[in-house]
Amino acid sequence: MSNTSEKFLINLLDHGCFKSWTFSQDVCLTCGICSSCCPASGIDGFDPRKLVRMVALGLQDEVVEARWPWICTICAKCENVCPMDIDISNIVRRVRSLRDRDRVPGVLQKGVEMALKTGNILGLPKEDFIFIVEDVAAELAEEPGFEEFKVPIDKKGANILCTIHNKLVNTHTEDLKHWWKIFYAAGEDWTISSDYWEGCNWGYFTGDDMASKTMVGRIAENLKKLEIKNFLWCE
């Protein structure tokens, strides 16, 4: 190939928005260690190396339309073994952020929108939330050794506030009791909040940093309002 045609081919590549990304995608050595350790390698003919190379080459439409960045679990095993320290997790999140929001797979986008609108992914009204946790608390108080148990909701100045995973007030309410038993046994001064009680943040999964920021900001505001001393990272 002559020098002229090489130049011509390189000029055909348009790196698009990827050009400004600072995830070190351009320094990939194509060694493939990332692909060797990834449990999702091979699905749809994809693997981490292929993704990184496609981003480095600016194949934006192909990458954004692919299912694979949503099948990847962002587990970071690939970047942990990468000799060039390429930030593959953040590449995947940014690729996800480029999808049209109405084409985000599954229930993820609905969950994000519901959380922004109502304060939680389930769209569970405050009174229903309070009913559920008090009902489970009454059940726990029937167990031997926990007779005096009560769930402190919105207790101002509490030593500890913990968030709750949405499945614990939905399909897995029994699992609320484990932490409650520990708090009770330890004599902890703890509370949960009836507003913004959720610890999940699906904005992280959809690559929607603005949504993520709003949800975290609400928790921060709430902790301040309730004058909480310590926050337990439950998720």
Added chain:
Amino acid sequence: MATRSGFERWYPEALKKLGTYTVFDLIIKYIKEGRITLDKSKFDMLITYHDPCHYGRKAEKLFGHGYFEEPRWILDQCVENWVDLYPARDNQICCGGGGGALTTGYNQERIYYGRKKMEQIKATGATMIVVPCDSCHSQLNNLKKEYEMDNLQVKYLWELVADCLI
């Protein structure tokens, strides 16, 4: 993890006035201060432990500390008979339930993804796996049906602690 990294990234001033605990630090504090006492004889079956990606590798990168020792210390306080998966800690294999995989609808792919985790668990011969993560807990419970491991008990780390309370 998303909440903690969000605080550090966007609301660092809030963390100046607020104390924080991880689930591990708080349980360890209660045990060391004698506020809870645990009975190590409640579970005598072989138990193993799964390192969630976000408490291990990702916490190490984001917060400068991976929670590998802490859950193992807690396990030592709860049970006599537990073994690590291989590989574990920062070389662990993801269960396949992270990154929103439980909600995308790509279920066949998610179950296929989990095959390596189930092979690891099978290789230990353990009948209980302890996890400190809601997503891993859902995924492992889902996988055991698919990989003929119905007898495997999946237990939250804090559930194990609560079960061992005296």
